[in-house]
Structure formats: C-alpha cells, structure tokens
Amino acid sequence: GENVEQHPSTLSVQExxxxxxxxxxxxxxxxYFPWYKQELGKGPQLIIDIRSNVGEKKDQRIAVxxxxxxxxxxxxxxETQPEDxxxxxxxxxxxYGGATNKLIFGTGTLLAVQP
Amino acid sequence: xxxxxxxxxxxxxxxxxxxxxxxxxxxxxxAMYWYKQKAKKPPELMFVYSYEKLSINESVPSRFSPECPxxxxxxxxxxALQPEDxxxxxxxxSITDRALAGVGYEQFxxxxxxxxxx
Numbered sequence: 001g002e003n004v005e006q007h008p009s010t011l012s013v014q015e016x017x018x019x020x021x022x023x024x025x026x027x028x029x030x031x032y033f034p035w036y037k038q039e040l041g042k043g044p045q046l047i048i049d050i051r052s053n054v055g056e057k058k059d060q061r062i063a064v065x066x067x068x069x070x071x072x073x074x075x076x077x078x079e080t081q082p083e084d085x086x087x088x089x090x091x092x093x094x095x096y097g098g099a100t101n102k103l104i105f106g107t108g109t110l111l112a113v114q115p
Numbered sequence: 116x117x118x119x120x121x122x123x124x125x126x127x128x129x130x131x132x133x134x135x136x137x138x139x140x141x142x143x144x145x146a147m148y149w150y151k152q153k154a155k156k157p158p159e160l161m162f163v164y165s166y167e168k169l170s171i172n173e174s175v176p177s178r179f180s181p182e183c184p185x186x187x188x189x190x191x192x193x194x195a196l197q198p199e200d201x202x203x204x205x206x207x208x209s210i211t212d213r214a215l216a217g218v219g220y221e222q223f224x225x226x227x228x229x230x231x232x233x
Contacts, residue, residue: 032220043119043205043224044158089157093220101146101212101220102171105157 002027002094006106013080014114021109023090024072033073036089080113119225121206127231136228138189138206146212147189150205158205165212196232203227
C-alpha cells in the first residue's frame with residue numbers, strides 16, 4: 001500500500017518569507033497529490049492538487065511541484081501572511097487508476113507565520 | 116453550493132448513550148466518507164459510501180454504524196462508545212469514489228463534529 005512521509009513537522013517563518021513543505025510517497029503508480037490546509041477548529045480545506053502528467057502547478061501565492069522519478073512533491077507558499085498559519089497535510093491515493101479513492105495522508109506540518 | 120455541512124458541531128455523550136452525527140452535501144457528489152481525526156494527527160478513513168452503498172469499512176468497531184439514506188445525506192450512529200473514541204469526526208464527499216479519466220479524486224471536507232465521550 002501507499003506510504004506518505006511529510007517534513008518538516010513544524011515550520012516557523014517571518015511574514016513575507018517563503019515556506020516549503022515536502023512529501024515523499026512509495027507507490028510509483030500514484031497519480032494524484034492534493035494538499036490540504038486545516039485551521040484550528042475547522043475541517044481540512046483542499047488548497048491545491050497536482051496530477052502526475054504535470055511537474056508544477058501554481059495558484060497565486062501557492063505552488064506544488066512533483067518529481068515522479070524521485071517520488072516526492074512539495075508545497076511552496078510565497079510572501080507568507082499570518083493567515084497562512086495552519087496545519088498542512090499532503091496526501092496520495094492508495095490504489096492505481098480506477099481503484100477506490102482512499103487518500104493516505106502525511107503526518108502534517110504546523111506552519112506558524114510570525115508577523 | 117460547494118459546501119459539506121455537519122451537525123452537531125460539538126457532542127458530549129456518556130458511554131451508554133446513543134447519538135447520531137449528520138452530514139449533508141448538495142454538490143451532486145456520489146461518494147461520501149467518514150474520517151476520524153485525533154489531536155495533532157492526520158484524518159483516518161473509517162467508511163466510504165459509493166452511490167449510497169457501503170464500499171469500504173476500515174475495520175471500524177461495530178459501535179460505529181454508518182448509514183446513507185440518500186445521495187445527499189450521510190449519518191454515523193454511535194452506541195456504547197469508549198473515552199478513546201473522543202475525536203473530531205469529519206465527513207467528506209467527492210464526485211465518485213473512483214478516479215476515472217483523471218477526475219474523481221478531489222475530496223471536500225466538512226467542518227467536523229467534536230465528540231467527547233465521558
């Protein structure tokens with residue numbers, strides 16, 4: 001089955017700096033990689049995702065990169081703001097293609113943006 | 116409407132009580148999920164419903180009983196819970212439970228029900 005590792009577990013940056021969170025996965029057949037942001041007391045919110053047919057995807061200050069050869073993907077947040085402070089989870093699906101849509105989550109990264 | 120709603124927000128129950136959690140979505144999604152999340156941990160999948168039928172049960176104890184009355188509603192019936200069952204219970208939905216032609220993976224979560232078992 002799929003195994004997802006996420007680093008770092010905590011990350012503290014100054015407002016305006018960039019933040020990078022990295023995940024590795026084990027199943028070379030995995031083809032979809034979402035990132036979720038979870039604020040205190042709320043459910044996870046899908047913020048960006050990438051499919052295995054592209055190497056990078058951007059959405060304003062957020063970007064995700066994927067290296068299929070090395071089996072890792074990363075979340076990049078530029079010009080961080082205090083409202084970016086949250087726990088971020090990466091995930092990958094267990095099972096290939098038409099297999100059931102079960103997401104395996106990383107262990108989470110607590111991002112703190114200091115004003 | 117791109118929202119998954121869950122009720123109640125908070126629930127406190129004794130070990131002999133019976134209670135139910137409710138989840139609703141009106142996005143036309145045909146797959147719905149229950150997750151359990153302990154503090155400082157990622158969500159753990161409990162159940163998956165596809166087209167109102169149970170497709171995955173992650174070996175969850177029988178004191179948790181899911182139900183999908185229709186394509187928009189998902190319930191989780193609770194009975195004889197233990198204090199270690201205290202957690203945030205999350206509902207999610209997606210277009211389908213299978214990735215077809217590159218779509219179907221995106222899961223959208225509700226805000227959760229914070230459950231405390233005394």
